[in-house]
Amino acid sequence: MGSQEKTRFERLARDNSPAIANYLRRRLYPLNSSDLDDLVEEVLIIVWRRIDNVPADAETAWIIGVARNVLQNARRKKNRATAFETALRPVMTESSAEDAVVADAAITEALMLLGPEEREILMLHFWDGLSSAQIAHILGTTENAAAVRLSRSLAQFRQHLLVDERP
Amino acid sequence: MSDFEFDAAERLRAANPVTDATYQHADFGAMMRRITKQPRRGALTFARGFRLKMASAVGASALVTAGGIALLTGLGNSLPLLELGVAHSAQTPSNFSTARPSTTPGAATMIFRLRPMDFVAGPSLSNTASSAPIYFEAGPSDPVTALEQISAALGFGTTTPVTTNNTDGSQWEITYANGAQLYANNPNGAEIDWTYTAAPCSDSSCTTGCVVTSPPSTSSAIPGPVTCLPDAPTYPSDTQSLALAQAIMSNIPTTLSFASPTVNQGDVSYTLQVGGSPTNTYDDFQFAADGSLSSASGIITTISTGDSYPVISPVAGVSTLQSQNASLGLGASSQPPLATQDSTTTTLAPTVVTLTSDVIVYEQYALADSRVAWLPTYQYSDDSGASWTVLAVDPQYVQVAATSTPTGAVPNGVA
Numbered sequence: 001m002g003s004q005e006k007t008r009f010e011r012l013a014r015d016n017s018p019a020i021a022n023y024l025r026r027r028l029y030p031l032n033s034s035d036l037d038d039l040v041e042e043v044l045i046i047v048w049r050r051i052d053n054v055p056a057d058a059e060t061a062w063i064i065g066v067a068r069n070v071l072q073n074a075r076r077k078k079n080r081a082t083a084f085e086t087a088l089r090p091v092m093t094e095s096s097a098e099d100a101v102v103a104d105a106a107i108t109e110a111l112m113l114l115g116p117e118e119r120e121i122l123m124l125h126f127w128d129g130l131s132s133a134q135i136a137h138i139l140g141t142t143e144n145a146a147a148v149r150l151s152r153s154l155a156q157f158r159q160h161l162l163v164d165e166r167p
Numbered sequence: 168m169s170d171f172e173f174d175a176a177e178r179l180r181a182a183n184p185v186t187d188a189t190y191q192h193a194d195f196g197a198m199m200r201r202i203t204k205q206p207r208r209g210a211l212t213f214a215r216g217f218r219l220k221m222a223s224a225v226g227a228s229a230l231v232t233a234g235g236i237a238l239l240t241g242l243g244n245s246l247p248l249l250e251l252g253v254a255h256s257a258q259t260p261s262n263f264s265t266a267r268p269s270t271t272p273g274a275a276t277m278i279f280r281l282r283p284m285d286f287v288a289g290p291s292l293s294n295t296a297s298s299a300p301i302y303f304e305a306g307p308s309d310p311v312t313a314l315e316q317i318s319a320a321l322g323f324g325t326t327t328p329v330t331t332n333n334t335d336g337s338q339w340e341i342t343y344a345n346g347a348q349l350y351a352n353n354p355n356g357a358e359i360d361w362t363y364t365a366a367p368c369s370d371s372s373c374t375t376g377c378v379v380t381s382p383p384s385t386s387s388a389i390p391g392p393v394t395c396l397p398d399a400p401t402y403p404s405d406t407q408s409l410a411l412a413q414a415i416m417s418n419i420p421t422t423l424s425f426a427s428p429t430v431n432q433g434d435v436s437y438t439l440q441v442g443g444s445p446t447n448t449y450d451d452f453q454f455a456a457d458g459s460l461s462s463a464s465g466i467i468t469t470i471s472t473g474d475s476y477p478v479i480s481p482v483a484g485v486s487t488l489q490s491q492n493a494s495l496g497l498g499a500s501s502q503p504p505l506a507t508q509d510s511t512t513t514t515l516a517p518t519v520v521t522l523t524s525d526v527i528v529y530e531q532y533a534l535a536d537s538r539v540a541w542l543p544t545y546q547y548s549d550d551s552g553a554s555w556t557v558l559a560v561d562p563q564y565v566q567v568a569a570t571s572t573p574t575g576a577v578p579n580g581v582a
Binding site for chain 1: 175176178179180182183184185189190191192193195198199201202203364
């Protein structure tokens with residue numbers, strides 16, 4: 001193993017661990033610190049294995065994409081959700097705000113009414129702070145297409161919020 | 168942008184459940200040593216879900232023996248103890264049970280906060296224990312050939328080269344001339360999980376009929392509203408979707424058994440069955456309006472039947488569920504107060520959940536000896552349709568591996 005790759009990996013891990021952790025924290029709850037450490041490590045293992053493929057101009061987006069895949073592998077492909085989801089969380093929770101308590105209930109309800117892709121793209125932008133270009137990298141599309149999808153998702157979100165709060 | 172539109176975006180931004188949160192791995196240096204010791208082209212680690220499930224599924228169960236596969240005696244029959252693998256961080260049942268949500272008082276609130284629940288068995292649930300076989304799975308001896316067969320079933324040729332160890336974390340990948348991709352992972356050494364994704368849309372195909380009326384001035388700005396033509400149907404009829412999916416399924420060489428498909432808006436799902444019982448795994452196909460395949464995913468493995476194990480009664484399973492709920496800090500009496508954005512706290516009133524139906528659903532568990540077993544679980548539902556799952560195998564026959572690797576090295580097959 002060349003020290004150059006190792007040095008780069010250590011920099012990537014150090015610089016991006018908070019972003020990875022916060023990405024996961026925003027999508028899995030409850031998540032204790034031990035589980036969070038394990039998940040971050042799982043993401044970084046893939047980064048290490050693919051260190052030659054991490055694009056220099058989109059490192060954070062690429063790594064968030066890996067984190068997204070780690071979650072998707074557990075959720076989408078085989079319903080391998082976390083214990084909290086499979087054992088304790090109602091399957092319908094995502095579409096029901098009844099069992100969730102949030103700081104801004106209307107925001108959550110409006111988010112839950114969106115499709116998973118629309119919700120994810122809004123979360124990537126407004127919560128994870130990713131630009132349209134970075135989202136495009138994660139979604140494997142062009143920046144313009146990502147901007148359009150972001151805008152459409154936001155429009156749907158606004159509509160749901162408007163309906164929800166209409167007197 | 169109107170005041171409301173601005174307000175909606177800003178409220179969404181303000182609802183970010185994690186802002187300015189710091190993160191420091193408990194032992195960053197040890198983690199780096201663990202990772203960089205590994206070959207960069209080694210096997211993928213287990214899906215995280217396995218590990219959490221493994222630890223929690225028996226969180227409230229009595230441990231019978233420590234370590235290894237043991238024969239149980241005095242129970243009327245002798246069956247191998249099902250020793251479930253454990254995460255390398257050594258989350259034994261005892262320390263796992265003390266896990267608590269990592270709420271940070273005063274910090275922004277997490278968006279999802281489960282209301283504490285008390286589970287009650289409804290009158291229709293049986294008190295009768297029974298038995299059920301367990302199953303084991305084994306992956307194909309030649310994954311590349313198996314992937315090529317999937318490629319052919321999807322309507323592509325088999326001559327496209329398969330590449331390995333790819334940028335998205337997959338182990339095998341076929342990239343077609345039109346940009347579509349078929350990729351696969353071998354997450355537990357006993358199966359291949361494959362996923363097909365159609366070619367990403369180009370500017371024109373992604374934005375047909377739509378235009379951004381006010382492009383953002385910077386890449387990080389919020390894009391302006393989009394004007395679109397009325398949406399055309401985006402998926403084929405149910406009949407068309409089923410026919411398209413069946414044509415693909417019939418061309419996939421497999422010994423697996425699937426339930427009758429379900430279809431919803433162009434999405435066709437085939438639930439995998441073991442021994443005639445449903446699993447939580449499925450092959451899935453999503454079609455576009457023109458009948459083209461938008462995405463698909465599935466599993467390649469073979470299933471063999473193992474011993475038959477005692478299964479607790481559905482009523483006893485509810486007690487187990489309740490115990491797990493409490494041990495994970497989600498029971499009515501174990502809820503920490505909820506920190507809210509204004510630094511006040513509130514305690515949620517527990518919800519009594521009456522479980523009114525149960526069905527055996529098989530789920531995968533990794534055993535400590537690296538095998539992957541399909542074990543029966545009870546999937547309970549309440550009258551609203553919400554459901555919960557708990558391992559149904561008599562806990563006397565199950566334990567979590569008692570040991571972990573002190574160095575933090577990843578055990579073979581179980582990360």
